[in-house]
Amino acid sequence: MSAYDPQEPYPFQFAPPVYEKGGKAGVTQDVTITLQNVRGRIPSLQASKLRTMMLQAQKSPDHILAHVCSYDGLSSRLVEESGQPMIFLSGYAVASGYGLPDTGYIAMQEMCDKIQDAARQVSVPIMADGDTGYGSPMNVKRTVESYALAGAAGIMIEDQTWPKRCGHTKGKSVVSRGEAYARIQAACDARDEGFDIFVLARTDSLIHGWDEAITRVKEFVRIGVDAVFIEALPDRESMAAATKAVDVPMFANIIEGGKTANLSAKELAELGFAAVAYPWRLVAAKLKATREAIESLKQSMTQGAPPSILTYDEVCYGVGFNKYWEREERYKFNEDNLVNQIVKNGVNGNS
DSSP states (O other), rough: OOOOSSSSSOOOOOOOOOOOOOOSTTTTOOOOOOSOOOOSSBBBHHHHHHHHHHHHHHHTTTTTEEEBBOOOOOHOOOOOOOSOOOEOOOOOHHHHHOOOOTTTTOHHHHEEEEHHHTTTTTTTOOOOOOOSSSHHHHHHHHHHHHOOOOOOOEEEEEOOOOSSTTTTTOOOOOOHHHHHHHHHHHHHHHHHHSSOOOOEEEEEEGGOOHHHHHHHHHHHHHHHHEEETTTOOOSSSHHHHHHHOSSSSSEOOOOOOOOSSSOOOHHHHHHHHHHEEESSHHHHHHHHHHHHHHHHHHTTTTTTTTOSSSSSHHHHHTTTHHHHHHHHHHOOOOSBBBSSOOOOOOSTTOO
């Protein structure tokens, strides 16, 4: 069984540095590395990679961090295997995994669990949806700190009221400017005083007009965010104006059938966007594929064997049995010792 072989190459090439200890495995040695674009007091390899790619994309109309949003460890691994350079655990996608809409049902702990699940599966930077920060500015600070400790390289904080909801659905509202600014200040303080993390500030205030949205994102930039996102920009003209209004990376998101014009990632890059997320894609695929699999199985209940979707080997490989079996061989043992001993020089890897 071969590895997942994407049929389409990822169209935007990024080459973030790879940091690995050289020499013999398990042997203690000094390692000197230079991390680019660090902002937090305690540097983070993954936050450095994410921020560096974002700044590269901001400066180049030929690059954009286009990424499908994932919701758990397996979907995150599949996104990385497809060649995408980052993971985004969106609230919409994660909530769907609980059978819930994106209306504030899930909060910090559920998201931290999913961040940890994804971090065990992927090597690329992980961004995660922090919603409103789940309370007061002090809660926002704790949320940012917790995401970083869980393994996130980036976090998005928004200015909706709680319970928040998907920005393309009805019934959303935003907090005052003052409360929004306090949330973002708390998020930036968490980054600056602790583990580095890429801070993306989102505003849904376009519901109150263009001037309100631009006023908020400009203040978010002054406070110190790494990037901004104006939710539900309706057309090409507003998108172009938004990217020109601030000098930091700007996010877009494309929801099929949503309020934002469904432009290609290439077009968005040319308009000045540094990143674009697709938060509905895997949720829609999960709904469609699951329903179709159930229906085809129901038909076979009276007409023969269940139809095959993937081979037995393909399913085992896809969920990781092959890697497990390979690693399992290393730890085989008998009554006295390991069966497959690996001889190292020195004791405890010290020489």
